[in-house]
Amino acid sequence: MRKSEKRLPSRNEAEQLLEEGLLKNPGRWGDHSRNAAHCAEKIGEASGLDKDRCYVSGLLHDIGRSVGNVQLAHVYHGWKMMNAMGYPLIGRICLTHSFAMQEIDGYGGAFDLAEEEIEEMKRELGHLVYDDYDRLIQLCDNISGASGIMRMEDRIADIQSRYPRYPEEKKIITLRLVDYFSRKTGADIYDLACGGNLVDHY
Numbered sequence: 203m204r205k206s207e208k209r210l211p212s213r214n215e216a217e218q219l220l221e222e223g224l225l226k227n228p229g230r231w232g233d234h235s236r237n238a239a240h241c242a243e244k245i246g247e248a249s250g251l252d253k254d255r256c257y258v259s260g261l262l263h264d265i266g267r268s269v270g271n272v273q274l275a276h277v278y279h280g281w282k283m284m285n286a287m288g289y290p291l292i293g294r295i296c297l298t299h300s301f302a303m304q305e306i307d308g309y310g311g312a313f314d315l316a317e318e319e320i321e322e323m324k325r326e327l328g329h330l331v332y333d334d335y336d337r338l339i340q341l342c343d344n345i346s347g348a349s350g351i352m353r354m355e356d357r358i359a360d361i362q363s364r365y366p367r368y369p370e371e372k373k374i375i376t377l378r379l380v381d382y383f384s385r386k387t388g389a390d391i392y393d394l395a396c397g398g399n400l401v402d403h404y
């Protein structure tokens with residue numbers, strides 16, 4: 203089977219892509235991504251999702267950061283990069299992981315893209331119906347720090363300290379992801395993700 207037909211990289215391929223990305227732009231986003239992958243695999247499997255798809259989705263959701271120290275642009279570049287490699291399911295995760303509200307205007311960081319690129323993202327987001335893989339990586343992105351798994355409230359506080367805006371509606375929607383996956387798994391998601399061994403800093 204050709205790579206373009208696989209739709210998902212293997213775990214080994216995903217790990218290699220992350221390592222290559224970190225050579226281009228070293229940073230704590232690598233440990234954050236590894237923690238998100240671990241978290242996604244554990245919670246995803248308990249939710250009845252494909253654990254390998256969950257793992258590689260968590261590992262590569264921020265792969266757009268390999269282009270440099272960017273903000274909204276990491277979403278765009280990850281989406282385009284994974285689609286170009288023949289991995290549209292991961293490209294979709296790169297696009298959706300930052301938008302629990304499913305709209306770009308809720309993004310807290312800099313809009314460091316050309317207007318036509320922003321409009322392209324808006325059109326694509328508008329066509330999507332979120333599924334549990336989208337929601338899972340939104341959850342894991344928001345409980346995974348570089349230092350370990352955090353309570354959602356602590357992670358949101360960390361994001362708010364680094365970005366100029368974080369809409370209250372986005373906070374409410376994001377916090378609901380904890381209850382959503384707790385109901386799906388019938389368990390405490392923090393126990394599933396890390397045995398309850400939480401950190402209080404990114």
